[in-house]
Amino acid sequence: MAKIDMCDVEPGMVLAADLKAWDGRLLLRKGIRLTPEHRKIMMTWGVVEADIEGISENDVDAKRTARIDPAVLEAADRLTRERFIHVELEHEVIRRLFEICVLRKAHEISKGAHPDSLEQMFDQSADLNQNPFTENTATKIKPHELIKSKIKLPSLPVIFNQITEAINDPRSSATQVASIIEKDSSLSARLLKIVNSAFYGFPSRIDNISRAVAIIGTRELSSLALGISALEVFQDIPSDLIDMKSFWKHNIACGTIARIISSYHNNTITERFFLAGLLHDIGRLIMFRFYPLEAKEALLRARRTNSLLRETEEKVMGFDHALIGGILLKQWKLPVVLETSVAHHHTPKASQPRLEHAVVHLSDIITNGLGIGTSGEQFVPPLDTRAWEEIGLPVGIVSATINQADAHIAATIQIFFPNE
Ligand SMILES: [Fe+2]
Ligand SMILES: [Fe+2]
Incomplete structure (x- = not known):
């Protein structure tokens, strides 16, 4: 008897134990031979x-590997293993993620994609050699300089703060939120394009913000507005440091992925x-x-020494990107849970255990494993096992999430980069 991921469950198999829904409700009894109908029930209940x-x-x-050429499988295993050197392959979640990543890599290779090694992959993503960087003995920068505003952090457009204030004010109505958004015609136009995209799949066209707010809700609309604003704030990063499209894809x-995992929890x-x-x-x-110089040094040093970029940032600058991200979100006056989820996405156990921190931590690991875009890290970051325990879901969630994620990620990338 073994626990089988839903994607491997087929009609004709026999249940070895009672199957229950998340809320404990009995769905199917032990001993039942599964039919296509049973499978549908299982999917509907999020099993x-x-x-x-x-x-x-x-x-x-x-069975998973039966139809794959052993040479292809071996190449896929080797290439995937290169990116998993900083994680414990024995942990059930990492092992499952690794297996999925090997299979995906094998399919890519079978379809004719070139099996890039780590080095090739990063040579394509950003050309760090464009302006040869002389090894720098960077004086450690104090992150608190940022807090003391020695460096002026970019601010979000005023409209975004107005939207957030209106949403957080219990006295304001959806109509008021809509009228704030409508004042910014370019934001309104982009939001309407988004709500009319295939991702939301509404049968008829939504042609004004009031209807969009009524249909998808103020929270959803404001999170899209924040996403668009954040993307626009950082448009002047030199492309020799990072490929911005790849960064946002990641x-x-x-x-x-975080949204999908969270949906398995009620409320x-x-x-x-x-x-x-x-x-x-x-x-x-x-x-x-x-x-830019220190960031570039961190990128180069991490690649040269096969180290995690986050740890190298700490060595070069004395702090990491997670800390700076938290400081920025604090300045943007976003909810504290967002600020701490960002600040602790690599160290969830350093903060009060919260579901948000743990889910973002795991989602980053899955995203790095799948290699969808990159924010500069070349390896899968280590999993904090306490975060996994905090999430409290079965290991089958890894493949269930990845199976759902592909189409959603493609659609969301389309939303943010509609001209691509
Ligand atoms: Fe990170
Ligand atoms: Fe990341």
Whole structure:
């Protein structure tokens, strides 16, 4: 008997244990031979794994890899392993993520994609050799200089603060929120384009902000407005440091994955998880803009020494991007939980355990594993096992989330980069 991910569960298999929904409700009894109808029930109830009779984990692995050329599989394993050197492959979540990443890499190679090694991958993403950097003995910068406003952090457009204030004010109505947004015609136009995109799939066209607010809600609309504003604030980062599109892809993917994972918990505000993921590495943009030499040194040194970029940032500058991101969000007066989720996305156990911190932490790990865009990190960051415990979901959530994430990520990238 083995726990099988939903994507591997097939009609004809026999349940080895009662199958229950999240709320404990009995869905299907032990001993039932599964039909396509049962599978539908399982999907509807958000079941991510099931105990199946007579099947071992090895059987499942063998089935997954049966049709893949062993040479391709070996290349995929080697390339994936390169990115997993800083994590514990024995941990159930990391092992599952690793297996999925190997299979995806093998499919990429089979489809003719060139199996990039780490070095090739990063040579393409940003040309660090464009302006040869002389090894710098950077004087450690104090992050508190930022707090003391020695450096002027970029501010969000005024309109965004007005929207946030209106949403947080219990006396304001959806109509008032809509009238604030309508004052900014370019933001309104982009938001309308978004709500009319395939992602939301509304049958008829939404042609004004009041209707958009009524249909998708003030919170969802404001999180989209914040996403658009944040993207526009950082448009002048030199492309020799980072490929901005790749940077936002990584952050959009992390936000989308965080939103999906949070949806498995009842009563969570999923937009908040999306925003925390969307902004989690934003501190890197501050580094690239205000400390370009040091940021570049950190990137080069991390690659040369096969180290985690976050740890190298600390060595070079004395602080990491997560801390700076938290400071920026504090200045933007975003909710404290967003600020702390960003500040602790690599160190969730350093903060009070909160679901948001843990989910963003895991989502970043999954995103790095899948290699969707990059914010400069070349490796999968280590998992804090306490964060995994805090999330409290079965390991099947990893493949269930990844299966749902692909289409959502593609649609969300389209939302933020409509002209691509
Ligand atoms: Fe990060
Ligand atoms: Fe990240």
